Amino acid sequence: MTARQLQAPEDGFVPSRDFVQCLARLAEDRGNAVALTVVSQPAGAEAREEVFGYATLWTQVRALAATLQREAVPGERALLLLDNDQHYVVGLFACFAAGIIAVPVFPPESARPQHVARLAGIAADAQARLVLTTAALAPLVTTVLPALGVARLVEVDRADPALAGQWVEYQPVLTDTAFLQYTSGSTSDPKGVMVTHACLMANEAAIRALMAITAADRFAVWSPLFHDMGLIGGLLQPFYSGIPCVLCSPDHFTASPVRWLRLISQHRVTVSGGPDFAYRLCIDRVRESQCDGLDLSCWRVAYTGAEPIRPDTMQTFVDRFGRCGFAARAVYPCYGLAEGTLMVTGVPPGHGMHTVTFSETALARGQVLPEGDGVALVACGQAAAGHAVRIVDPGTGQMAAPNRVGEIWASGPSMAAGYWQNAPATADAFVTDDDGVRWLRTGDLGFVHEGQLFVAGRLKDMIIVRGHNLYPQDIEQAIENQRDEVRKGRVAAFAVA
Template sequence: MTDFVTGFRARPRPDRTVAYLPDGGPAVVATHLELDRRARAVASWLAGSGMAGEPVLLLYPAGLDFLVAFLGCLYAGAVAVPAPLPLSGSSRVDRVDLLLEDSGARLVLTDEAHVAALADLSARTFDATASPDSWRPPDVDPRAVAYLQYTSGSTSRPRGVEVTHGGLTHNLEVFRRISGDVPVRRIGGWLPHHHDMGLVGLQLQALHAGADLVLLSPESVVARPIRWLRAISDHRVDWTVAPDFGYAWATRRIRDDELAGLDLSCLTMAVSGAEPIRISTLDAFVDRFAPVGFRRTALNPGYGLAESTLVVTCTARGRGPTVRTFTAASLAAGRVVPTPDAAGVPLVGCGEPGDMDVRIADPVTGAALDDGVIGEITVAGPSLAAGYHGDPAATRATFVTGPDGRLLRTGDLGFLLDGQLYVTGRLKELIIVRGRNLYPHDIEFAAREAHPDAGTGAAFGVRDADAGEHVVLVQEVRRASRADPREFADTVLDVVTRQVGVSVSIVVVRPGTVRRTTSGKVRRRHMRDLFLGGGLPALHSVLSPAVAAVVADREGKRV
């Protein structure tokens, strides 16, 4: 295999394994050499079916079959399209329909167990009689599209990011280098394979680094997060990846009696990314699991996105998180001022830019901004994707020509300080109230901390007729809560309003009302549309006069 595919086929090792740990059953294990042979068989069949250069939709449960099919697509020069298995609800079915239409895939692959269930999609398995020895490496251009990584749809309709063979290889090497001079031995985790962090940061990174891989299903870990840490302990995993939610979930849901026999001293890299990283989450994880060997220096906060294949920056192995505290007023004004004051706002550094060129720009003019000034994070480098599949307008708007070449406008806000990248929020989700910059995730975090029965929240801005912006918080109350919705709303509003310093409207809703993407991100714009469209069944609402007027105006227009 040519080096620009994954670096795996050039050196598949018979002494390295991939193990999938199903719930309640024996581990399914294959060596890298066996995976390679199975992938060559898939590639041989795909090439013989005329699928070189064509999209192939991959609908697989967690396990080794997906990895074989994905590698087979790369080996054949076909364009893999990872997608969630559409068996868990209408939202997943709708998403797969969108991906099938957008990608133009005329072949859908799945495992034997799901062929019948996916008959309406004409899904099939590959021909098991195909010979791996008949496969011949295709002449693949590094600029050719390797796979379509569909975005989560947290702010818009999912888009197919065209990740190239060259971009994939470069980003795998960028990620590998955060381990420093000590090669990674074993990578383990549970993130879904259709998520960029689960695909690149977990599965493909293990193959690229020549490391063992230990996989669990996302559903099993969400149900019992101790399975994640038990797998790390039992298999001596030294590298894992998860979003902030994963570390918070493990801290809250793992019981004291489940810690018996757990040893996390083997873990030297715990990468956190894919969503805002909170120092409170990291501190709580360290405090909870330090007694069983977890070290703070093992934490590796990072920043990345599918449009850059995955990683942009990440804290190097062994350094631990860099945390700085800033005045709230300076963050609201867009020019940060560090402070030792405990009342300041702590932010976690996401690592130093290395092989990727990271700059902060004015979102309107594109002009470069000084260190410590909040602006749009822009990225340049070989890991950048080719664009969005079938969407030239979005490609032109996101992948722009900068003074030094091609540049990615990430849509994320942040700043550089002393070499570290700090991320503050999403440009499209920023709420500006009387010249103050408010970040939705800060409001949501304050709400969760305000009441023990507070669940997931979604904060967004609503504009009135005079173009003034007002804060609305859709807040779930936990399922087992016996709190009166009115008293709950008053308590949350009191705390949140004092912390953010502006008037906040609240809509209290049942658990499960706040929509999330497939990777767990809150769909704030979608919640805003539901709120303005009258599609939120509320247990109780407290709306400011301005927001109530906006709602009344919308209702009048609908009538």
């Protein structure tokens, strides 16, 4: 599969070596420019916005980094138990500036065992030395520290700015792990993807190229920052490109989905997105009366990924919010995963969603056959320059024949270093071919059609019935289409042994 060529920068953009250098440069060159706008709305109160410049954030980062340098040595791990706000930015960048490996995690709902179990599993696997949180979350976090096996808690918002001068300048080693991205899984066997500083910067370059990001863009992010889509694609890309970011919490969005659209309209956001369910939530819960005054004509890239992309969802979103200025060409399907740092492929921006229907019978046999009345799948584009995607027969490990479904493999500088302290899992997922090229076995099934990647499903989720391969999302969608009483996105199909 041919990679898309990186475009030469048209706005004088010069990439930084790492994110420590990136923020330091921005603070020096454009210290008073708006870096981050944090939007919140406490219950019963009006919406509130706090604006932060690069210089202010850099001072806070150095102050916290100086504290971390006294508490731990480079290479030790720190859990980030923080909300979607400026403190997450400060905590993450401070870890980078102190050589601490950040571990993005979610604040527990309570101290109940069921809310702490997975978090405790991650803390044990990472052997975390520190927990970074805020004064507001500290009482709850303190109660769960024994379960996490971590003795030291650092409150990000209590770092004295005067300590910034005590920071010992630190330049990350590019091959060192920047953070551990823990993937979904059981509480007893979490897997931490090792994202190095080099992987991170390579993927940010790929995202910028694939989405054609320029100095004129603005981001809005509601996705949780402990997830790679929110962290790498939503928060860090604006800092990498030196452009403004509007940030709110997932709860702010889910409590009233129109808030996301209003942020885009009011702040003239050009790049924002989320999984399929986010667009479905807007379709289901934004009332017609709430659309009055919305102007979404600024929205240039509406990325969708992280879960199966349903063409009916995106087409309905286009139809529903087209009257608010949302353009069909803004829909941006993409494909990625934590082991690839984040983004693996993306469509050309401005081309919109390209849907092809394929024979369901042929797909069940592993064959790719376009058919007018079949299963609709969305094209997810191509890899960036320096990266590649191939389709491999999972049974033989060899390249799949043309027009065959196989496992998606990916290669390039964005591929992660492996799984933290898990050599068997690393050896299984990351393989080297006869030409010495290192490939990531994604575990996803797909194929290349007319030069674009199409994702068919997960290899482990596939249901085999009398020798035919059935994809759960196809079964789920068929039930939704045939039963009026079934709500879209509320059906799950899976094999029972």
